[in-house]
Amino acid sequence: MTVFAAAAGMGERVRGRALVASDGFSARYDLDRIAGVFSRPDHALAGQSYVGRILVLDAAKGGVATAWMLHEMAARKIAPAALVLNRVNPIMVQGAALAGFTLISGFAVDITRAVANGALVEVDPGADPPVLRVLENPA
């Protein structure tokens, strides 16, 4: 098992399949939140479902809407399971705090290159320090 320590985290411990890309994240800019897919045509994950996945992405992007949208998506159960970012902005933190959403960020490595797409991972914000554990790599 490989473990990656993060600089900060919040939310519950969750386990799921990683959806990984060296691209940014904004709920308004990048998602069709009705269909539950990445909709921005030039996003590396365009067309892929994010529902229930642990998103492993580079940096928080865009505006302030994600602060509400994580809560809105969670209420409809059309949400990712967690968000793992190299670099966070305040909006992601504020949104996660409102929604009780799992978020960790800040790694010694580029986490989008360290975790394989489709890997089974566990995000543990309550560990000291917060960690991402790779439980199983894809075949």
Next chain:
Amino acid sequence: MNLTDEERALLAGEAGPARQWAIGHQIAVGRYLGAADFVPVSQAHIMADTESLGPAGVEWLERLAALPEADRQVRIPTITDPRGTDFAAAARLRQQDWMLDLERRAIAAFQAMGILMTDTCINYQTIMPAVRGEHMAYGDTGVVIYSNSVLGARSNFEGGPSALAAGLTGRTPRYGYHLDEHRRASLHVAVSRTPAALHEWGTLGALVGRLAGDYWQVPVLSGIDHIPGSDELKHFGAALASYGSVALFHMVGITPEAQRFADVADAALPLRATIGAAEMAAFRTGPAGDGTVDVVVFSAPQLSLFELRDLAALLDGRRVTVPLLAVTSPQVKPDADRAGLTARIEAAGGQLLSGMCFYQSYAREMAEANGWRNLATNSAKLVNILGGYGYRPVLASMEACVAAACSGRLAA
């Protein structure tokens, strides 16, 4: 975080559950981002369109609004970003009743909390501009970057929940751009051709934003050859914040904290890039297919009175053949009416909308209801956002956008 006696009392619920939630939320955010304590703020500005809130967010607001008056009222002047509709134009935009119902419910909840429904993202031009060094809790990226950079104020991006929390507590966690050490430049970009039109300022903002890449980068620009106006800096900042999630920039000799390069940057800060005519031309994409345009939009940010003056002049004596939507604030709209600008825009078949912003107004549903896909705009920020909503947006000058609205085609 270090808490004062008052903050501990808020956390203990001694000022009611709304303020207890608010300070708890702020502590969670502050701890994550390394805040040592709180800083008092003099204004809060809340982004809360109902496409973002959804029914769950509106119900959440209504629970706060149902508390006793003493518990639910904000403590500092608290204003709002654009709403998700202009009620007077909703039918023409083919917005649906459930959207308007959500909007009405959110507005009622905000008003019950003592929030002023200004419905604007250009409050720095119209309501109460910040003063250099003043700490704010602003909740629109364009408002934050303009206030931080052009006015020298101090705010982080405060999403709707956090801006509301700041309104309720009168403070915000002291991290990021409230601190001197985060306001130093980290990225030097030289400009070899100063933009000449609003869409070009947006283009420059987009290019610098792509270079910056994240919230914690502070670009410093050198080489701007004249003092830009407020609308030019508005479009530049909005695009920079949109493409880069950037909250602060400096322009040497122009913005207040950077009268000299050395004021904001170490001499060793390397030049990362030079942006000139070629880079700006390469950024722009041509129109899709045969150039057919379904809708022309001037929005993001809302237009100033001077932008509306320019738009009215371009439309005089002409007639649009595809919808032309221009969006401004409820503060500017009455002046546009009194000055005859609204009548001139409408005489050409254009629509002047108030208190909304195009991308915050159920843009996906409007596209589906109206058959809009190819969109022309002079806002680089709008171009960056609308691709994910199913549009094919194209950036062009205000003049080219007006011509496209009249002919139905955007010239390559």
